[in-house]
Amino acid sequence: MIWSGLLIYWANDVYKVGWGDTTLFHFFPDSFYGALHFNGRLSEGMAWHFLFMWLFAINGVSYVLYTIFSGEWRYLVPDRNTLREAIQVVLHDLHLSNTPLPRQKFNGAQKIAYSSIIVMGLGSLLTGIAIWKSVQFGWLTAMLGGYAAARVEHFLLTLGYVGFFVIHIAQVIRAGWNNFRAMVTGFEVVDDCDFS
Amino acid sequence: MGGIAAAAGFGTWMWIRDSFHRGGIPSPLRRAEEADDVFSHALFSGTRLARTFDAADIGDARANGDIGLGDDPEPDWKLIVDGANPVSLDQIKALPKVEEITQFKCIEGWNFIMKWGGARFSDFAAAHASGLTEKPWVGLETPDGEYYVGLDRASAMHPQTLLAYEMNGQPLTNDHGAPLRLLIPVKYGIKNLKRIGKISFTDVRPRDYWAENGYDYDSGF
Numbered sequence: 033m034i035w036s037g038l039l040i041y042w043a044n045d046v047y048k049v050g051w052g053d054t055t056l057f058h059f060f061p062d063s064f065y066g067a068l069h070f071n072g073r074l075s076e077g078m079a080w081h082f083l084f085m086w087l088f089a090i091n092g093v094s095y096v097l098y099t100i101f102s103g104e105w106r107y108l109v110p111d112r113n114t115l116r117e118a119i120q121v122v123l124h125d126l127h128l129s130n131t132p133l134p135r136q137k138f139n140g141a142q143k144i145a146y147s148s149i150i151v152m153g154l155g156s157l158l159t160g161i162a163i164w165k166s167v168q169f170g171w172l173t174a175m176l177g178g179y180a181a182a183r184v185e186h187f188l189l190t191l192g193y194v195g196f197f198v199i200h201i202a203q204v205i206r207a208g209w210n211n212f213r214a215m216v217t218g219f220e221v222v223d224d225c226d227f228s
Numbered sequence: 229m230g231g232i233a234a235a236a237g238f239g240t241w242m243w244i245r246d247s248f249h250r251g252g253i254p255s256p257l258r259r260a261e262e263a264d265d266v267f268s269h270a271l272f273s274g275t276r277l278a279r280t281f282d283a284a285d286i287g288d289a290r291a292n293g294d295i296g297l298g299d300d301p302e303p304d305w306k307l308i309v310d311g312a313n314p315v316s317l318d319q320i321k322a323l324p325k326v327e328e329i330t331q332f333k334c335i336e337g338w339n340f341i342m343k344w345g346g347a348r349f350s351d352f353a354a355a356h357a358s359g360l361t362e363k364p365w366v367g368l369e370t371p372d373g374e375y376y377v378g379l380d381r382a383s384a385m386h387p388q389t390l391l392a393y394e395m396n397g398q399p400l401t402n403d404h405g406a407p408l409r410l411l412i413p414v415k416y417g418i419k420n421l422k423r424i425g426k427i428s429f430t431d432v433r434p435r436d437y438w439a440e441n442g443y444d445y446d447s448g449f
Contacts, residue, residue, distance in 0.1 A: 041337070079258070165271065166278075
């Protein structure tokens with residue numbers, strides 16, 4: 033989805049971080065497109081994007097429905113203790129605190145992160161629809177601040193995923209191989225001697 | 229499990245990428261876009277209007293494509309209507325004049341807001357193409373035939389679709405498609421053909437320049 037989105041974004045790569053005439057960072061440097069062979073592939077990017085969007089939507093809706101009906105949402109949706117727990121987790125992970133963390137399936141930071149991702153996914157879907165069908169869903173496009181604003185929001189959400197991905201991967205590496213295997217398979221292999 | 233899923237995903241990607249190309253993109257992607265177009269046509273309503281703006285919102289027009297604009301327009305230009313009589317610019321101007329300030333959106337991602345003046349396509353069709361207007365498709369091309377687009381009937385007959393002869397209150401300049409261009413705010417800029425030479429009402433889907441070069445045929449909002 034992000035790959036095909038970048039093929040599209042290349043055709044009008046106007047976003048940058050900066051102010052006035054000062055640019056801190058331009059999305060993206062020419063070398064970035066060159067290295068990834070992203071130049072001149074707008075129509076191909078759109079074609080992939082318009083195929084993937086259905087998978088993205090169906091996958092997202094299925095996941096949310098499963099989470100609701102299986103009761104798994106209870107482990108994911110933040111409650112009134114979540115923020116306090118999340119701060120503990122962050123302090124712990126940054127080695128600023130030695131307080132042991134409460135044992136639970138997902139800690140406060142995870143609850144906030146994983147729930148945010150679902151909301152962001154919904155945001156990508158809605159901003160995407162607002163861009164794709166800006167007349168038939170004109171009310172949605174207007175609600176999001178207009179066509180150009182919806183494009184910016186769609187882009188910012190994507191930056192959010194990249195940020196999530198980087199932190200997530202760093203955390204998984206930190207947690208070790210056994211944890212990663214458990215994430216994928218759903219069970220954990222524990223050596224006998226660990227019980228002693 | 230994860231490995232099998234990854235392999236299947238990679239295999240599907242390879243299969244799509246290496247398929248023969250139709251209209252400039254791998255055929256499975258073309259089929260997916262055609263399925264999207266069926267969805268788009270079902271979704272489309274002629275009563276939903278593109279957003280209109282205030283005069284203060286008008287920006288600078290960007291003249292992007294010049295395919296089909298190689299020669300200056302003929303002084304005795306007339307609009308050729310397949311199966312009916314040619315129509316002069318004065319005859320178009322005699323139709324009720326509509327002015328609208330809309331957002332012109334390029335498929336590349338940029339846009340500008342501009343005021344356009346002209347006759348509704350539907351008024352033109354009723355007056356100068358009677359008996360042809362029930363055909364499901366409309367094809368337009370430049371006088372030299374270099375650029376051509378196809379439209380579904382519903383989008384062509386949309387109340388905001390104009391045969392425009394004015395931009396920002398002035399007659400169209402050559403680079404914006406003088407003397408007469410299509411202005412269709414319910415579709416991407418690629419469908420807004422400049423310097424119309426000929427209009428055909430057809431039973432079969434007309435050829436379309438950018439759909440032959442990898443882009444979605446419908447390209448509608």
